Amino acid sequence: MTENKTELQVAAIENGTVIDHIPSDKLFKVVSLLGIEKMDNNVTIGFNLESKKLGKKGIIKIAGKFFEEEEINRISLVAPNAHINVIRNYEIVEKKTISIPDKMVGIVKCNNPKCITNNEPMTTIFTLTDREKGILKCHYCEKEQNKNNIEVL
Amino acid sequence: MKNRSLVAIEEYSKEKILYMLEMAKEFEKRPNRKLLDSKIVATLFFEPSTRTRLSFETAANRLGAKVIGFTDPKVTSSSKGETLKDTILMVSNYADVIVMRHYLEGAARYASEIAPVPIVNAGDGANQHPSQTMLDLYSIYKTQGTLENLNIYMVGDLKYGRTVHSLLMAMRHFNPTFHFIAPDELKMPDEYKLFCQKHNIKYFEHREFNENVIADADILYMTRVQRERFTDLMEYERVKNVYILHNDMLCKTKDNLRILHPLPRVNEISYDVDDNPKAYFIQQAQNGLYAREAIICDVLGITLDDVRNDK
Numbered sequence: 407m408t409e410n411k412t413e414l415q416v417a418a419i420e421n422g423t424v425i426d427h428i429p430s431d432k433l434f435k436v437v438s439l440l441g442i443e444k445m446d447n448n449v450t451i452g453f454n455l456e457s458k459k460l461g462k463k464g465i466i467k468i469a470g471k472f473f474e475e476e477e478i479n480r481i482s483l484v485a486p487n488a489h490i491n492v493i494r495n496y497e498i499v500e501k502k503t504i505s506i507p508d509k510m511v512g513i514v515k516c517n518n519p520k521c522i523t524n525n526e527p528m529t530t531i532f533t534l535t536d537r538e539k540g541i542l543k544c545h546y547c548e549k550e551q552n553k554n555n556i557e558v559l
Numbered sequence: 560m561k562n563r564s565l566v567a568i569e570e571y572s573k574e575k576i577l578y579m580l581e582m583a584k585e586f587e588k589r590p591n592r593k594l595l596d597s598k599i600v601a602t603l604f605f606e607p608s609t610r611t612r613l614s615f616e617t618a619a620n621r622l623g624a625k626v627i628g629f630t631d632p633k634v635t636s637s638s639k640g641e642t643l644k645d646t647i648l649m650v651s652n653y654a655d656v657i658v659m660r661h662y663l664e665g666a667a668r669y670a671s672e673i674a675p676v677p678i679v680n681a682g683d684g685a686n687q688h689p690s691q692t693m694l695d696l697y698s699i700y701k702t703q704g705t706l707e708n709l710n711i712y713m714v715g716d717l718k719y720g721r722t723v724h725s726l727l728m729a730m731r732h733f734n735p736t737f738h739f740i741a742p743d744e745l746k747m748p749d750e751y752k753l754f755c756q757k758h759n760i761k762y763f764e765h766r767e768f769n770e771n772v773i774a775d776a777d778i779l780y781m782t783r784v785q786r787e788r789f790t791d792l793m794e795y796e797r798v799k800n801v802y803i804l805h806n807d808m809l810c811k812t813k814d815n816l817r818i819l820h821p822l823p824r825v826n827e828i829s830y831d832v833d834d835n836p837k838a839y840f841i842q843q844a845q846n847g848l849y850a851r852e853a854i855i856c857d858v859l860g861i862t863l864d865d866v867r868n869d870k
C-alpha cells in the first residue's frame with residue numbers, strides 16, 4: 407500500500423502519522439486537541455483540500471510521531487470519522503479508528519450554565535455513560551448531555 | 560488519607576446507610592456530646608438556606624464543636640471575584656470540616672477534590688442534598704421500624720423535586736414499591752423510571768390524588784406544586800388544588816402511615832392534617848439534627864463505636 411493521490415496534495419512522510427478526512431472547519435481544533443503546536447516534529451498541515459466526501463477537508467502529517475490510542479481519541483468528538491494512518495517507510499502499515507474515550511478530561515464544555523465548571527477556572531471531566539446514544543455525563547453537575555450538542559473546549 | 564467527604568447520597572452503600580441510621584439513633588438518645596470538643600466546623604452558605612444552616616449549626620454545637628462561617632455571600636469575597644478554590648483553601652486553614660451550600664451545581668464535588676479537610680454538601684443548586692435524604696431515610700426507618708418492602712407514595716412535583724429523586728435512588732437497596740402521583744407536566748422523569756426498571760423496583764403512576772389511591776401507603780411524601788414550574792398556566796389552574804392533602808383523605812389509610820414533607824410547606828398539606836398522628840413533617844425536620852450529627856462525625860472519622868462508647 408502506498409499513500410493515495412489525495413494525500414499527496416501535501417508531501418509524503420517516511421515515518422509517522424497521517425490524520426486524514428478532518429472536516430476543514432475542525433482542522434485547527436484537532437491541531438490544538440493533539441497539542442501539535444507544541445511539538446518539535448516536522449508537521450505538514452493541509453487546509454481546505456478537495457475531498458469528494460467532505461467537500462473541503464483537512465489533513466495533518468506528523469513525522470516521527472505515533473499516537474497512543476488515548477491521545478488520538480481526544481479528537482473523537484470533533485472529527486469522529488477522521489482516518490488515522492500509521493506510516494512506516496512511506497507505507498501505511500496500520501489504519502486506526504477513533505472511538506469516544508470513557509473519560510474526557512479538559513475536552514468538553516458543560517452545557518449547564520449553573521455548573522461549577524462554567525464559573526470557576528478549572529478542568530472539566532466527563533464520562534461516557536451510553537456509547538451507543540453518545541451520552542456524556544458531567545462529573546461535577548451530573549447533567550447528562552448528548553455528544554451532538556456539546557461544545558469542545 | 561481517604562477523602563471522607565459526603566457529596567452525594569449515591570456514595571453510600573446499603574450497609575453504610577444502615578450504619579449511619581444507627582449512629583443517628585444514638586444521637587437521638589443523647590444529642591449533647593463532647594465528641595467534637597476541640598473541633599471547628601465551618602458552615603459556608605454561598606446561598607442562604609436558614610433551615611439547613613440552623614440544623615447543621617445546631618448539630619455542630621450539640622457535639623461540642625465551635626462554628627465559624629458565613630451565610631450571606633454579599634459580605635464575603637466571593638462577590639469580589641474570589642474563586643471557590645481560594646475560599647475553600649483559605650477556610651481549610653481554620654476549620655476541621657466544611658459544610659457548604661452553593662447555588663452552582665458540582666460546587667461541593669469540586670471543593671471535596673481540592674480541600675484538605677472533608678466537605679459536607681448541604682445542597683449544590685438543583686443537584687445533590689444528601690443530608691436531606693439521610694433525614695428522610697431516618698424518618699422512614701424510625702416510623703416504620705424498617706426500610707424494607709415499604710409502599711412509598713410520592714406526591715406533587717416529581718419532575719423538579721430533587722428530594723424525591725435522591726430518596727428514590729437511596730431506597731433502591733430496600734425493595735420498595737413506589738407510587739408516583741403527579742400532574743402530567745410534573746411527572747417523574749423517564750430516567751428515574753428507567754432506574755427503577757433497572758433495579759427491579761415496582762412503580763405505579765397516578766394522576767388522581769384521593770383517599771382510594773393512597774389507602775395502601777406506608778409513607779406519603781408530599782412536595783409542593785409550584786406555579787413557576789408550569790409552561791401551561793391553564794394546566795396549573797386545573798391542577799393546583801388537586802395535589803393538596805386534606806385530613807379527610809386519610810380516612811382509609813393504614814395506621815402505620817406517616818406523612819413526610821421536606822419543608823417549607825405552603826399549602827400542599829392543609830392545616831387540618833397537623834393534629835393527625837400520621838402527620839410527621841415537623842418531627843422529620845427534627846430528625847435532621849440527628850442525621851447531621853452522624854454525618855459530621857462520620858466525615859471526621861468518628862465511628863459508631865466511638866459514639867456508643869462515649870459516656
Ligand SMILES: [Zn+2]
Nearest residue numbers: 516521544547
Ligand atoms: Zn456540568
